[in-house]
Amino acid sequence: MTTYIILQHYWWFIISLLGGLLAFLLFVQGGQSMLFSLSKTEDEKRLLVNILGRKWEYTFTTLVTFGGAFFASFPLFYSTSFGGAYWVWMIILFCFIIQAVSFEFQSKPGNTYGKTTYRSFLWINGVLGTFLLGAAIATFFTGSDFSVNKGNITQQLAPVISQWGNNWHGLEALLEPRNWALGLTVLFLARTNALLFLINRLNNKTLEERSHKYLFYNAIPFVIFFLIFVTWILIGKGFAVNAETGEVSLEQFKYFHNLIEMPIIMIVFVVGVILVLTGIIASMISKNFRKGIWFSGAGSILTVCTLLLIAGFNNTAYYPSSTDLQSSLTIFNSSSSEFTLKTMSYVSILIPFVLAYIFYAWRSLEKKRTDIEDINNDHHAY
Amino acid sequence: MELLDAALVNWSRAQFALTAMYHWIFVPLTLGLAVIMAIMESIYLKTGDEKWKNVAKFWMTLFGINFAIGVATGIIMEFQFGTNWSNYSWFVGDIFGAPLAIEGILAFFMEATFISVMFFGWNKVSKKFHLAATWLTALGATLSALWILIANAWMQYPIGMEFNPDTVRNEMVDFWAVVLSPIAINKFLHTIVSSWVVGALFVVGISGWFLIKKREVDFAIKSLWVGAIFGLVSSVLIIWTGDGSAYHVSQRQPMKLAAMEGLYEGQKNADLLAFAVLNPEKTYNDSIEPYIMSVKVPIPGLLSFLGYRDFEAFVPGIKDIIEGGYETSEGTALSFEERKERGKMAQTALDEYKKAMSIKDTSNALIHKKILRENYAHFGYGYLSKPEDIIPNIPLVFYSFHIMVGLGMYFLALFALLLFMLYRRKMEKAYWLSYAALFTIPLGYVASQVGWIVAEMGRQPWAIQDVLPLQAAISGISVESVKITVFLFAALFTALLIAEVRIMTKQVKKGPETDQP
Numbered sequence: 053m054t055t056y057i058i059l060q061h062y063w064w065f066i067i068s069l070l071g072g073l074l075a076f077l078l079f080v081q082g083g084q085s086m087l088f089s090l091s092k093t094e095d096e097k098r099l100l101v102n103i104l105g106r107k108w109e110y111t112f113t114t115l116v117t118f119g120g121a122f123f124a125s126f127p128l129f130y131s132t133s134f135g136g137a138y139w140v141w142m143i144i145l146f147c148f149i150i151q152a153v154s155f156e157f158q159s160k161p162g163n164t165y166g167k168t169t170y171r172s173f174l175w176i177n178g179v180l181g182t183f184l185l186g187a188a189i190a191t192f193f194t195g196s197d198f199s200v201n202k203g204n205i206t207q208q209l210a211p212v213i214s215q216w217g218n219n220w221h222g223l224e225a226l227l228e229p230r231n232w233a234l235g236l237t238v239l240f241l242a243r244t245n246a247l248l249f250l251i252n253r254l255n256n257k258t259l260e261e262r263s264h265k266y267l268f269y270n271a272i273p274f275v276i277f278f279l280i281f282v283t284w285i286l287i288g289k290g291f292a293v294n295a296e297t298g299e300v301s302l303e304q305f306k307y308f309h310n311l312i313e314m315p316i317i318m319i320v321f322v323v324g325v326i327l328v329l330t331g332i333i334a335s336m337i338s339k340n341f342r343k344g345i346w347f348s349g350a351g352s353i354l355t356v357c358t359l360l361l362i363a364g365f366n367n368t369a370y371y372p373s374s375t376d377l378q379s380s381l382t383i384f385n386s387s388s389s390e391f392t393l394k395t396m397s398y399v400s401i402l403i404p405f406v407l408a409y410i411f412y413a414w415r416s417l418e419k420k421r422t423d424i425e426d427i428n429n430d431h432h433a434y
Numbered sequence: 435m436e437l438l439d440a441a442l443v444n445w446s447r448a449q450f451a452l453t454a455m456y457h458w459i460f461v462p463l464t465l466g467l468a469v470i471m472a473i474m475e476s477i478y479l480k481t482g483d484e485k486w487k488n489v490a491k492f493w494m495t496l497f498g499i500n501f502a503i504g505v506a507t508g509i510i511m512e513f514q515f516g517t518n519w520s521n522y523s524w525f526v527g528d529i530f531g532a533p534l535a536i537e538g539i540l541a542f543f544m545e546a547t548f549i550s551v552m553f554f555g556w557n558k559v560s561k562k563f564h565l566a567a568t569w570l571t572a573l574g575a576t577l578s579a580l581w582i583l584i585a586n587a588w589m590q591y592p593i594g595m596e597f598n599p600d601t602v603r604n605e606m607v608d609f610w611a612v613v614l615s616p617i618a619i620n621k622f623l624h625t626i627v628s629s630w631v632v633g634a635l636f637v638v639g640i641s642g643w644f645l646i647k648k649r650e651v652d653f654a655i656k657s658l659w660v661g662a663i664f665g666l667v668s669s670v671l672i673i674w675t676g677d678g679s680a681y682h683v684s685q686r687q688p689m690k691l692a693a694m695e696g697l698y699e700g701q702k703n704a705d706l707l708a709f710a711v712l713n714p715e716k717t718y719n720d721s722i723e724p725y726i727m728s729v730k731v732p733i734p735g736l737l738s739f740l741g742y743r744d745f746e747a748f749v750p751g752i753k754d755i756i757e758g759g760y761e762t763s764e765g766t767a768l769s770f771e772e773r774k775e776r777g778k779m780a781q782t783a784l785d786e787y788k789k790a791m792s793i794k795d796t797s798n799a800l801i802h803k804k805i806l807r808e809n810y811a812h813f814g815y816g817y818l819s820k821p822e823d824i825i826p827n828i829p830l831v832f833y834s835f836h837i838m839v840g841l842g843m844y845f846l847a848l849f850a851l852l853l854f855m856l857y858r859r860k861m862e863k864a865y866w867l868s869y870a871a872l873f874t875i876p877l878g879y880v881a882s883q884v885g886w887i888v889a890e891m892g893r894q895p896w897a898i899q900d901v902l903p904l905q906a907a908i909s910g911i912s913v914e915s916v917k918i919t920v921f922l923f924a925a926l927f928t929a930l931l932i933a934e935v936r937i938m939t940k941q942v943k944k945g946p947e948t949d950q951p
Contacts, residue, residue: 109505117535123534127523130527131522131909145510150926157934211817395609406544432494
């Protein structure tokens, strides 16, 4: 392997890892999606909002970093997908824009539109944001309708390199049931992780009991949709790349082959799934078990990371064009130059340091479980 | 393949301008207030005086409200490079993407992590750790500005890259040249200190309001001291960084400088205008007087000096830049027509290179590659058709520049006067000055916005100076789609701005809390 190829793999791994971290941190959105169901009284709603509100920026920042890292390492994806699947990404962005103000503004006098409006924003972000992110990522396996021709740049009257094949600009992904399956998987995973997080952080009997009850109704659909999606892609056709010629073709069981041919990834994938299930099942069985989020969270990161790895590694097109196979994006034809990837890799050495101070700051704020009294005594509570 | 639609370019520009200007309402206050409240908390820790804690906390509350909406309007800024400027994202993503990613990894996480400690950690972490968190929040905000400004400076002065005809994009070859580009450093410093001024104006203005209302006088005087000193230092620094900006613009973007001064005919020993009224009839190649009236700064040759460090230097006007033929440090300037020709040669060479490579005709490919290299500096001109295409909107840039400079001078005088009155202990009774400070708050925003208008409108038609005009940077989407998102952003951001201003007003009226131990 040349240095360039190693760097392309390294950066796909970083993207996959960020994707995994994002999937875990979407528990904030999962919690928001239950704002009007899990919490009934105003005190319960405030408690929920404040517990989630101390973490929302991590999710938001991870999403922004996921985007920035994708731009820096695989710019052709950035230009093709964002510029093509315009509407899906725009709706996702709107979902996050309305989230960013909603924690801070909802309880402040003068907020103009009332508390319920901001909480509805949080709910929309929680439901639509997670579902659409999942559906958008599913297209990494199911394909999209685009073509890429870099030679267009010198066409004075039509210089656009990446062209989307239809006027729905990404919304057509909703016609594909597999995209729905992953969208719903991400939504219910976010809700499941949110419940496990609340069980871990809350000091409120009613909400804790309700969280345990809700866990069952969210974990079951999560597992079902996850199984549907994973089974479907493992037994279906995948987008294989000929290592010699770079030609893209459809291959039956491609993603299953990827798992078999990359046993370490398969093992990590299985460990991830087991961890998620352990977190859920242990929390369902024992009301006193509060560490479910750490199992399920770590499992979510590993599972999503490995799913993304099998979409890009082992000569696979990670952003396939289902209508013009040869336009499909691989980690080789869409990456930044070797110099840029190398420079960015030096920067990435600082990531553990960033994770360390996040961990330290998180720990120093979360020494004990939170109750409504803590919120009432907090100068900056939402 | 869809043909390029001029309306699409215009609406995409409108969206970028709208979202950027909204975002920039909130960013300067974040940058300025972050440092001010960190200074206040430092004083609290140093003196142990609980009043300073309350002062710091009051400004932190306003910071939090402003920060949230800054984040909300900021996310679109990153993603719309992809959504609306997809060609751009590929053509220069190899260089432009890196600062954005570094911004996320190094700056945003720092901000997000320590802002939580700052807001929720008063009773949970030690005083020193809390102060460190406040400073780290300010540092995170400043670093995020650093990286995006490096990216922006690179668009104004592309450096440290080479065009790769095989991948049809520009590729980074020198990271430090991009990061340490003199334009980037100057742009960062100028933007940061101007944001400090906005923050300082906000603090002295609101403190002035408390004095007018005869409320929280001790709090107001304390805030005024910090705001006025910080504002005065920042205002002095602005003169230095502003001078640097003018110098770099003269060297690298002479058309922008000509637009800033409404200079159509180049001249030696060129004077700087204090103010002028432009003649709307004026075009670049007629003999009409450019100004209906004008007032010069009474230092002969000041524009030449600012631009070239020489009172006798020749400053090219718009006509000179279009017609070429004048001497620069890099030789005789080419005319627009020559550059257009060479841009077309570069584009044709790229086409021919690709054709030659597809049939493995390497000797021909090398010839075309050489032609491409020799003419690449003019690549973007190949997309343009007439000389007017490289002239930015002169009145907009001209008036924006002069408003910015004039306001900068006024702010300096205001801060100096505030300090004088504070020193003489006459501030409490000087209601006229408190009113002046209060009504200057919006002017800080005006100065900051028009500064960006100079920077961004002054470089039109370029997305990347000389390399990629906007029309070639676009995404392949329908103009209707962009129109819808423009209106959605306009409606949403306006609605959020209204809420933000009302919340801020209520919080200010509520005043600082007094949680004495």
